[in-house]
Amino acid sequence: QVQLVESGGGLVQAGGSLRLSCAASGSGRTFGSYAMGWFRQAPGKEREFVAAITWTGGRTYYADSVKGRFTISRDNAKNTVYLQMNSLKPEDTAAYYCAAAERNGLRTNQDDYDYWGQGTQVTVSS
DSSP: OOEEEEEOOEEEETTOOEEEEEEEESOSSOGGGSEEEEEEEOTTSOOEEEEEEOTTSOOEEEOTTTTTTEEEEEEGGGTEEEEEEOSOOGGGOEEEEEEEESSOSOOOOGGGOOEEOOOEEEEEEO
């Protein structure tokens, strides 16, 4: 079983940037054998897909709402996945969660993920 811990959230003005990190630990499998994803949940709304990345980082996929503004990446040597968020908007305000899937692929459905972090809050002021 893998433990995921997000960090890097905070309060930022519209148009600003943040980089979220998700550190993995505790698994008998190598970090590079997990497909990773980022999801977010705003107050009163369902959790939604944000971005996904394959085992080696060779392929990525984004929700339309963040395409061109957010970038997902990973450093398998550091057991960490990142979400660089630029040109932030108030509607990006949410708790952001990273997730790990034991099967490879670009997974947008949260049911396809096996492990979840506790989340980090991102608040974008107008």
